[in-house]
Amino acid sequence: MLAIDCDNLSKTFRGKRGAKVEALKNLSLQLEQGEVFGFLGPNGAGKSTSIKILMGLVRADAGTGRLNGIDIRRAESRRSVGFLPENPAFYEYLTAAEYLRFVGGTFGMSHPQLSIRSEEVLKRVDLWEARNRPIRGYSKGMVQRLGLAQVLVHDPQLYILDEPMSGLDPLGRALVKEIIIQLKGEGKCVFFSTHITADVEETCDRVGVILKGELKRVEAVDDLMSQGISAYRVVSSDAAGAGEELVIPEKLGEVLSLLEGQGRKVNLVEPVRKNLEQFFLDIVREG
Numbered sequence: 001m002l003a004i005d006c007d008n009l010s011k012t013f014r015g016k017r018g019a020k021v022e023a024l025k026n027l028s029l030q031l032e033q034g035e036v037f038g039f040l041g042p043n044g045a046g047k048s049t050s051i052k053i054l055m056g057l058v059r060a061d062a063g064t065g066r067l068n069g070i071d072i073r074r075a076e077s078r079r080s081v082g083f084l085p086e087n088p089a090f091y092e093y094l095t096a097a098e099y100l101r102f103v104g105g106t107f108g109m110s111h112p113q114l115s116i117r118s119e120e121v122l123k124r125v126d127l128w129e130a131r132n133r134p135i136r137g138y139s140k141g142m143v144q145r146l147g148l149a150q151v152l153v154h155d156p157q158l159y160i161l162d163e164p165m166s167g168l169d170p171l172g173r174a175l176v177k178e179i180i181i182q183l184k185g186e187g188k189c190v191f192f193s194t195h196i197t198a199d200v201e202e203t204c205d206r207v208g209v210i211l212k213g214e215l216k217r218v219e220a221v222d223d224l225m226s227q228g229i230s231a232y233r234v235v236s237s238d239a240a241g242a243g244e245e246l247v248i249p250e251k252l253g254e255v256l257s258l259l260e261g262q263g264r265k266v267n268l269v270e271p272v273r274k275n276l277e278q279f280f281l282d283i284v285r286e287g
């Protein structure tokens with residue numbers, strides 16, 4: 001059973017004076033259980049629209065979708081989904097502990113189950129100390145960590161996160177990445193949107209690039225990292241130990257024998273890769 005399976009999802013918004021915005025064009029995408037997928041695209045590309053359609057917050061004009069095998073038109077499809085919206089907002093008069101009790105309750109968790117899980121999760125996101133203070137007094141980072149706690153509390157199978165790392169400080173980003181990697185270790189599927197390529201490089205199995213409502217490319221991150229060799233860096237030294245570094249775009253073999261012929265010792269040969277950032281920029285420029 002696929003974690004996410006959608007076929008030709010499309011959405012056109014009608015703006016002021018009937019102006020049309022084709023926010024999403026024929027999105028087809030299949031995500032396996034246990035995979036981490038980065039949905040990468042610039043602002044306005046259609047990431048949030050896609051996510052809102054999957055979460056039943058926006059209705060697609062066309063196409064179909066399934067979460068864990070259940071049609072997205074049925075609320076039941078979201079029972080085992082942890083969802084982090086782009087700008088999460090909370091009832092500020094509640095405390096973090098109360099809020100998690102409310103969320104867990106809506107997912108039908110029993111009281112004892114919820115109190116054990118709540119403690120685990122609040123400790124995980126470093127809000128245990130603050131759990132009995134009203135959310136109103138939380139810093140921005142604390143509010144975002146509460147967003148994560150809310151996603152984790154009912155231990156869902158699938159995680160749909162809209163820009164979970166945006167606006168976080170380095171510690172916050174590291175925490176989100178750790179949690180994503182941990183979820184993957186537990187065999188969970190994570191689908192998250194971002195406009196930052198580095199976030200994808202470090203956590204994702206696959207990346208999909210979306211641009212102006214169209215999913216342009218889907219690639220395995222490992223393949224991308226090994227595909228894009230643009231040159232080799234060769235470090236060699238002479239008999240006296242004096243080093244030299246060369247970056248050669250081609251004919252590696254010839255250069256290596258030439259160096260050997262000169263009596264130089266080759267200390268390092270390393271591929272120079274096109275990184276994900278360049279891959280992303282290339283697609284954006286083509287588009």
Ligand SMILES: Nc1ncnc2c1ncn2[C@@H]1O[C@H](COP(=O)(O)OP(=O)(O)O)[C@@H](O)[C@H]1O
Pocket residue numbers: 013014015021022023041042043044045046047048049050
């Ligand atoms: N409710 C809406 N009404 C009109 N236009 C919308 C609405 N929601 C999104 N859009 C437009 O759809 C496009 C995609 O938006 P969005 O999915 O939020 O992009 P992203 O999340 O990738 O930044 C944008 O041009 C945006 O202005």
Ligand SMILES: [Mg+2]
Pocket residue numbers: 044047048049086162
């Ligand atoms: Mg968005």
